[in-house]
Amino acid sequence: MPQRRLSVGTVDSFQGQERDIIAITLTRSNPQGEIGSLSDIRRMNVGMTRARRKLLLVGDSSTLCRHPFFGELLAYVKGLGGYRTANEMGKQD
Template sequence: MGNVDSFHGQERDIIAITLTRSKPQGDIGFLSDIRRMNMGITRARRKLLLVGDSSTLCRHPFFGELWAYVKRVGGSRMAHEVAIEA
């Protein structure tokens, strides 16, 4: 486990990034500082997992474009589509 800064200059097979902000007013707080997102999303060799509330995140232009791209390439899954077994 690590944060984005700890992966500078490195890659991993799987990168998971949680963008879990969900507010009725749509404010994404610290996630609006997207300077580190490029480093985070380009470190995955095989799989990139982004978890977040699309209705909140897409109010920000960067995340709106990212979400549109992910949907366009068929890489999105909604929470209700993922079966979780205990």
């Protein structure tokens, strides 16, 4: 049976590494739409391009979409059918 490995770290800690699955939490949520350190697109690029098979992003789309980069990213993901709301994820059949 293959050994499973889980690595947890900051975006910077994964520089130069790849993983099959990357999960990134975009933890900004406020009515002003301020995203703080998430606005450093170069750092976001490092994290998001390290996934070989699957990239999971979790965040508040109403805050993130106010930034041009994340707004375009959300539109792209929605176009692919990869966008899910918290309500959708919480529903069980």
